[in-house]
Amino acid sequence: AQKVTQAQTEISVVEKEDVTLDCVYETRDTTYYLFWYKQPPSGELVFLIRRNSFDEQNEISGRYSWNFQKSTSSFNFTITASQVVDSAVYFCALKVAGTASKLTFGTGTRLQVTL
């Protein structure tokens, strides 16, 4: 069985601070995919990034960056210079190969960015 743990329930930061959201996953499969989604108050889950288990290269996209480490089964997400618009619930999710649409989600981290 797969499991995703997001230990941080809620994080509050002041605008312009950097913030890292932690994600630890468990799976026995060797081929799997990791995702981050953002859920603003409107409810829609917005896709941010996908990583496959064979690609440990870290990625930076604007103010967002992701650190994937298989050795620690972690896939952490950092927002640099946070903004109020970043306030949302962020979910880390895992999908194993062969299960086309079955995502296992973490419990989410609520990020509150204030002025």
Added chain:
Amino acid sequence: KAGVTQTPRYLIKTRGQQVTLSCSPISGHRSVSWYQQTPGQGLQFLFEYFSETQRNKGNFPGRFSGRQFSNSRSEMNVSTLELGDSALYLCASSPPEAGPVGANVLTFGAGSRLTVL
């Protein structure tokens, strides 16, 4: 390009009733999956449909069912509603697999928020 459309957005039912939720996927997407989101259990996979066939199913009772039509639109039905069925029901669609199964990205709709009284 239109996104995933879910209707209705909000609805209120009473215990024992049944409900049908609808999902229109992005044009060209043939896979539709459903998720339930509650404060207590978080986001949980309900089932997935591909080409009108259920391809995968989560751990939910038989009161939860779904179907997919030839135009890829999907409906899910919950019969004999219980208080615990109050949740945000999210639908997601994904394009035909271009690579390994599992690599596809799901695009979610805004959800249908069901309240059971």
